[in-house]
Amino acid sequence: MTAPAPPSSEAAAVPGRTPVLSVRGLSVRFLMPGGRRVAAVTDAHFDVAAGECLALIGESGCGKSVLASALLGLLPANARTAGRALLGDLDLLAADERTLSRTVRGRLVGLVPQSPAAHLTPVRTVRSQTQETVSALTGVRGRAAVRAAARAAADRAAFPADHLDRYPHELSGGLAQRAATALALVGDAPLLLADEPTTGLDRALVDRTVDELRRHVDAPDAAGGTGRGLLMITHDLAAAERVADRVAVMYAGRLVELADAASFFGTPGPRHPYSRGLLQALPDRAFAPVPGMPPELGDLPEGCAFAPRCPRASAACAALPATVGGLACHHPLPGDDGEAPSPTASSTEDIRA
Numbered sequence: 493m494t495a496p497a498p499p500s501s502e503a504a505a506v507p508g509r510t511p512v513l514s515v516r517g518l519s520v521r522f523l524m525p526g527g528r529r530v531a532a533v534t535d536a537h538f539d540v541a542a543g544e545c546l547a548l549i550g551e552s553g554c555g556k557s558v559l560a561s562a563l564l565g566l567l568p569a570n571a572r573t574a575g576r577a578l579l580g581d582l583d584l585l586a587a588d589e590r591t592l593s594r595t596v597r598g599r600l601v602g603l604v605p606q607s608p609a610a611h612l613t614p615v616r617t618v619r620s621q622t623q624e625t626v627s628a629l630t631g632v633r634g635r636a637a638v639r640a641a642a643r644a645a646a647d648r649a650a651f652p653a654d655h656l657d658r659y660p661h662e663l664s665g666g667l668a669q670r671a672a673t674a675l676a677l678v679g680d681a682p683l684l685l686a687d688e689p690t691t692g693l694d695r696a697l698v699d700r701t702v703d704e705l706r707r708h709v710d711a712p713d714a715a716g717g718t719g720r721g722l723l724m725i726t727h728d729l730a731a732a733e734r735v736a737d738r739v740a741v742m743y744a745g746r747l748v749e750l751a752d753a754a755s756f757f758g759t760p761g762p763r764h765p766y767s768r769g770l771l772q773a774l775p776d777r778a779f780a781p782v783p784g785m786p787p788e789l790g791d792l793p794e795g796c797a798f799a800p801r802c803p804r805a806s807a808a809c810a811a812l813p814a815t816v817g818g819l820a821c822h823h824p825l826p827g828d829d830g831e832a833p834s835p836t837a838s839s840t841e842d843i844r845a
């Protein structure tokens with residue numbers, strides 16, 4: 493009989509720093525025809541602190557974007573959520589649509605979308621859309637002041653002023669990305685949520701885009717505070733390495749590792765076998781893809797979902813591993829102390845002790 497992993501909050505927080513966003517036990521289920529349930533996200537725990545970039549990584553379809561949609565209240569009607577996602581005192585999972593549309597999207601959470609060209613209104617110029625966003629999200633009033641604020645917003649996202657009167661279809665992918673970023677920054681939201689912000693960009697534009705996001709995280713906010721928090725959802729590990737302070741790895745709807753970016757991308761490296769496999773798949777590392785395919789979220793095994801692809805799997809992995817020290821694995825790879833638990837010596841009881 494497989495015991496469920498207990499909720500775990502340790503390692504989710506940034507020590508000594510006030511979280512902008514605090515997610516505890518977030519789960520999303522999709523209710524499908526015939527009574528089938530799809531476990532898109534299960535029991536996610538993490539914080540994003542002011543001035544911090546947390547990169548949420550994992551293969552396509554692992555639940556990353558569903559998690560983002562849950563935070564913004566943009567899930568379809570057949571979705572059911574559990575847990576909390578506190579943005580200050582506001583629980584995003586419990587907020588009604590009126591609150592989400594009037595005070596969350598754009599004002600408390602700035603969204604840098606996956607497809608900026610699709611996010612922009614095609615029949616209006618960037619200037620028009622930016623001015624409208626300024627009027628809607630800020631206290632700036634008066635035609636000249638709004639126009640100046642729109643120009644300043646474009647400037648913050650490195651969007652060239654002489655392109656402001658262009659329509660979205662007249663922009664390159666990189667410029668559309670900057671226009672969308674400019675809109676996301678207008679409300680000076682304490683949390684930036686970037687959902688695959690570098691999709692379709694070449695490497696130079698990827699670097700430029702994530703650098704811009706990082707700059708806005710580091711810059712003081714409008715009140716002179718410690719800046720914004722950035723939750724960057726991406727499958728681009730090079731982009732994550734470039735700007736993230738911490739890395740959260742998702743597999744089959746669960747966070748399996750939460751680690752400092754420096755140790756994750758450097759030494760000792762990822763400790764979860766799936767995270768290690770993701771990194772080893774990079775062309776500048778072993779260039780060896782993780783073998784096999786992720787499981788269907790509607791048909792997950794009772795134990796560790798990575799077991800069929802894992803070189804360290806043992807009989808213990810038939811039981812779901814608890815999250816300890818930010819790791820959900822019965823047999824993690826060596827840590828800072830260089831100790832590697834034997835793949836066969838560890839047990840569920842050992843890990844949870």
Ligand code: SF4
Nearest residue numbers: 796799802809821822
């Ligand atoms: S060692 Fe076991 S628990 Fe850890 S990732 Fe592999 S199969 Fe999962």
